[in-house]
Amino acid sequence: MTNPRLSWRVRLRRDRALLLMVVPAVVLLVVFNYAPLFGLVTAFQEYDPLVGVWHSDWVGLDQFRALFGDPLFWQALGNTLYLSFVQLVLFFPIPIALALLLNSVLSERLRNFIQSIVYLPHFFSWVLAITIFQQMLGGAGVLNQFLRTHDIGTWDIMTNPSTFALLVTSQAVWKEAGWSIIVFLAALAAINTDLYEAAAADGAGRFRRMWHITLPGLRGVIMLMLVLRLGNALSVGFEQFLIQRDAVGHDAADVLDTFSFYYGITTNNYSYGAAAGLFKSVISLVLIWGANRLAHAFGEDGLYRR
Amino acid sequence: MTLTIERPVTAASRVDRRAPWEEPPTTVGQAAKGLTLGGVLAVVLVPLWIIVVTSLSTPAAINRAGGLVIWPEGLTLEPYREMLSDPTVRTALLVSLGITLVGTVVSMVVSVLCAYGLSRPRSLGHRVILITLIVTMFLSGGLIPTFLVVTDLGGYGQWWSLILPSAVSVFNILVLRSFYSNTSSELIDAARMDGAGEWRILWSIVLPTSRAVTAVIALFYAVGYWNAFFNVMLYLPTDSQKWPLQYVLLTFVNRGNGMPGSVNSGFGTGQVQTAPLSLQMAVVVLTLVPLLIVYPFMQKHFRTGVLTGAIKG
Numbered sequence: 001m002t003n004p005r006l007s008w009r010v011r012l013r014r015d016r017a018l019l020l021m022v023v024p025a026v027v028l029l030v031v032f033n034y035a036p037l038f039g040l041v042t043a044f045q046e047y048d049p050l051v052g053v054w055h056s057d058w059v060g061l062d063q064f065r066a067l068f069g070d071p072l073f074w075q076a077l078g079n080t081l082y083l084s085f086v087q088l089v090l091f092f093p094i095p096i097a098l099a100l101l102l103n104s105v106l107s108e109r110l111r112n113f114i115q116s117i118v119y120l121p122h123f124f125s126w127v128l129a130i131t132i133f134q135q136m137l138g139g140a141g142v143l144n145q146f147l148r149t150h151d152i153g154t155w156d157i158m159t160n161p162s163t164f165a166l167l168v169t170s171q172a173v174w175k176e177a178g179w180s181i182i183v184f185l186a187a188l189a190a191i192n193t194d195l196y197e198a199a200a201a202d203g204a205g206r207f208r209r210m211w212h213i214t215l216p217g218l219r220g221v222i223m224l225m226l227v228l229r230l231g232n233a234l235s236v237g238f239e240q241f242l243i244q245r246d247a248v249g250h251d252a253a254d255v256l257d258t259f260s261f262y263y264g265i266t267t268n269n270y271s272y273g274a275a276a277g278l279f280k281s282v283i284s285l286v287l288i289w290g291a292n293r294l295a296h297a298f299g300e301d302g303l304y305r306r
Numbered sequence: 307m308t309l310t311i312e313r314p315v316t317a318a319s320r321v322d323r324r325a326p327w328e329e330p331p332t333t334v335g336q337a338a339k340g341l342t343l344g345g346v347l348a349v350v351l352v353p354l355w356i357i358v359v360t361s362l363s364t365p366a367a368i369n370r371a372g373g374l375v376i377w378p379e380g381l382t383l384e385p386y387r388e389m390l391s392d393p394t395v396r397t398a399l400l401v402s403l404g405i406t407l408v409g410t411v412v413s414m415v416v417s418v419l420c421a422y423g424l425s426r427p428r429s430l431g432h433r434v435i436l437i438t439l440i441v442t443m444f445l446s447g448g449l450i451p452t453f454l455v456v457t458d459l460g461g462y463g464q465w466w467s468l469i470l471p472s473a474v475s476v477f478n479i480l481v482l483r484s485f486y487s488n489t490s491s492e493l494i495d496a497a498r499m500d501g502a503g504e505w506r507i508l509w510s511i512v513l514p515t516s517r518a519v520t521a522v523i524a525l526f527y528a529v530g531y532w533n534a535f536f537n538v539m540l541y542l543p544t545d546s547q548k549w550p551l552q553y554v555l556l557t558f559v560n561r562g563n564g565m566p567g568s569v570n571s572g573f574g575t576g577q578v579q580t581a582p583l584s585l586q587m588a589v590v591v592l593t594l595v596p597l598l599i600v601y602p603f604m605q606k607h608f609r610t611g612v613l614t615g616a617i618k619g
Contacts, residue, residue, distance in 0.1 A: 008430060011429075011430040012430055014430075015426075015429045015430040015431075017503060017504035017505060018422075018423040018424075018426055018429050018430075018432075018504055019423065019429075019430065019431070020423075021419035021420060021422060021423030021504070021508075022419070022420050022423040022424060022435055024415075024416045024419060024420070025416045025417065025419070025420035025439070025474050025479065026420075026435065026438065026439075028416065028470065028473055028474045029438070029439065029442055029474055029476070031455070031459075031470075032452065032455065032456075032470065032471045032472075032474075033442040033446060033447070034442070035447075035451075035455045036446065036447025036448070036451035036452040036454075036455050037445060037446070037447045037451070038447075038451075039447050039450075039451030039452075039454055039455055040447055040448070040451050042450070042451060042454065047454075049454075049457075052458065053454070098346070101339060101342060101343065102343075104339070105339075105343070106323070106324060112606075114343060114346070114347065116601075116602075116605045117347055117350055117351065118346060118347075118350060119605070119608065120350060120601070121350060123529050123533075123597050123601070124533070124594075124597075125532075125533030125534075125535065125552050125593070126533075126535075127533075127535055127552045127553075127555050127556045127560060127593075128533075128552070128555065128590065128593055128594070130560060131555060131556075131559055131560045131590055132353050132354075132357065132590070134560060135353070135356070135357060135374060135587075135590075136353050136356070140373055141373075141374070142356060142373070142374050142376070145371075145372050145373040145374065148372070149372060174349065174350075178346075178350070182608070193325070196325070196327075197325065197327055200327040200328065201327065205329070206328075206329060238536070239535070239536055242536070242539075243556065243560065246561075257449065260448070260449050260450060261449060264449070264450045265449070265450065265453060265540070270450050270453075270454060273449065273450040274448070274450040274451055277447075277448030277449055277450055277451070278448065280448070281445070281446070281448055285444070285445075288444070
C-alpha cells in the first residue's frame with residue numbers, strides 16, 4: 001500500500017476520500033485569498049464598481065504617482081515606521097524579561113497561576129482592551145478621577161497625539177506581552193539543566209550562567225521573533241488604530257492600513273486604496289526577505305532555512 | 307518556517323525545589339521579583355476588578371466615588387437586569403453568540419477535514435496542496451481587493467460575509483495537521499485492516515486521540531469570531547439589527563454614542579444621552595463572560611496547542 005511507484009490513477013482511487021476532505025478549505029482559500037491576489041490589478045486601474053474589474057479603465061501607474069504625491073500618504077508611512085520602531089524598542093525586550101523572571105519562580109502552582117493571568121488579555125478584543133484603557137486612563141477614567149480629587153489637574157492620555165506612540169505601545173504590551181512569553185518559556189524549558197550544573201561546579205554565579213547559558217539558549221527564538229517583527233514592520237496593528245483614530249486625529253493615528261481603508265473604501269476610491277495596500281505588501285515582502293538574510297548572516301535559521 | 311520546539315518539556319516536569327548547586331536567593335532579589343510579578347498581575351487584574359465592581363454598583367455609589375468604583379459598597383444586580391432588557395444589547399448578544407457558534411462549527415469542520423486530508427504520508431498531491439495553503443500566509447491581496455471580492459459575490463449586508471472570508475486559518479490547519487500526523491500509524495493500519503475508511507478513521511481514531519488540541523483550536527476560532535468587529539464595519543455598517551456585541555461596545559461605551567436602546571443613535575450621530583456608567587460597564591463584563599467561562603478549562607492546553615505551530619514546510 002505504501003509503494004511509491006503506484007501510478008497516479010491507483011493513488012487517486014486510493015486517496016479520493018482524503019482529497020475530498022481538502023476541497024472545502026482549498027475552495028475558501030481560492031475564493032478569499034487567491035482571487036483578491038488577482039484583484040490587485042485594480043491598483044493599475046480606475047476601478048469602477050459599476051462595471052467591475054474586467055471593464056474598468058487601465059491607468060498604468062497613475063494611482064502610484066498620485067499616492068507618492070500625497071502628503072497624507074507620506075504621513076501615514078512615517079507614522080507606521082515610527083510606531084513600529086517605538087514598539088520594537090519598548091515592546092520586544094519585555095516578554096523575554098518576563099519569561100526569565102517567570103522561569104525563575106520555583107513553585108509550579110504559582111507559575112501556572114501567573115501564566116494564566118498574563119495570557120488573559122490576549123483573548124480580549126481590541127475594542128474591549130481600548131475600552132478598558134479608556135476607563136482607566138481616559139478623561140473620565142480612574143487616573144483622572146484620582147488626580148481631580150487630589151487637585152493635581154487632569155491629564156487626558158487617550159486623546160493626546162504627541163504621546164500616542166507610547167499609548168499604543170503600552171496597550172500592545174498590556175494585551176500581548178503575556179502571550180508572547182510562551183515561546184520563550186518553551187525555549188527556556190528546552191535548555192539542558194546539566195549545563196547549569198556544570199557551570200555552577202566551575203564556579204559561575206547566577207548572572208554568569210544567565211549570560212553564558214540562558215541567553216545563548218534563547219538566541220534562536222529571539223532571532224526568529226525579531227525577523228517576524230521586522231517583516232511585519234509595516235503592520236503595526238489595524239483595529240487598534242482604527243478605533244482610536246477619531247479620538248487622536250489622523251495626523252498621529254493614520255498608519256498604512258488605516259490609510260488604505262479611509263482613502264480607499266470610505267471614499268469609494270478603491271483603486272487608490274488598493275495601490276496603497278499593494279505598496280505595503282511589496283515592501284513587507286522585501287522586509288521579510290531582508291530580515292531573513294540578516295538572520296542567516298548571523299548563522300540562525302530565521303523563518304526558513306537557506 | 308522552523309520554529310523547532312519539541313513537544314513542550316513543560317515546566318511541570320521539573321521539580322518544585324531548588325537544585326543543590328544553586329545559590330540561595332538574596333532578600334533584595336526576592337523582594338524585587340515579588341514586586342515585579344505582583345505589579346504585572348495587578349496591571350491585568352485591577353482594571354477588571356474596577357469594571358466588575360462598577361457594573362454592580364448603584365448610581366448613588368458611583369456618584370459618591372466620582373466615577374468608577376474601586377471599593378464596593380451596596381452591590382446590586384440592577385444594571386444587569388436593565389442592560390439585558392435593552393433590545394439593542396439583547397439582539398447584539400444573540401448575533402454574537404450566533405456568529406460565534408456557526409462560525410466556529412464551519413471553521414472547525416473545514417479545518418479538521420483539511421488537516422486530516424493532508425496528514426496521511428504519501429497521499430496524492432498533498433505536498434502541492436500544502437504549498438498552496440502556506441503561500442496564503444505570506445501573500446494576501448490586502449484589504450481592498452478582498453472587500454471587492456466579497457461585495458462582488460453579494461456579501462454586502464449578508465451574514466456570511468462575517469464568517470466565510472475568515473473561516474480558514476492556515477496556521478490552525480497546520481497545527482492540527484502536525485498532531486494528526488503523529489497519531490499512531492499502527493492504530494490506523496489496524497483500523498484499515500478491519501475495513502475502516504478514511505472518514506471512519508478520522509472520526510473514531512484520530513479525533514478522539516487529539517481531543518485537547520482540537521478543543522484549543524476551536525477556542526481560538528471562537529475567540530476570533532466573538533472578538534471580530536472590523537468585518538461588521540466593512541460589510542454590515544448600517545444595519546444595527548445585525549451588530550454584534552463588540553460593535554455595541556464600541557459605539558455605546560467607547561464612543562459614548564447615547565443609550566443602548568435608542569437604536570437610532572448610530573455611528574457618529576449626536577450625543578443623545580449617555581447610558582449610566584454601571585450599565586456601560588455591564589456591557590463590558592458581558593463581552594468578557596463567555597471567555598471567562600471557557601478559559602479555565604482550556605488554559606492548561608494552550609502551550610501544547612500553540613507550540614506545535616512548528617511548521618515543517
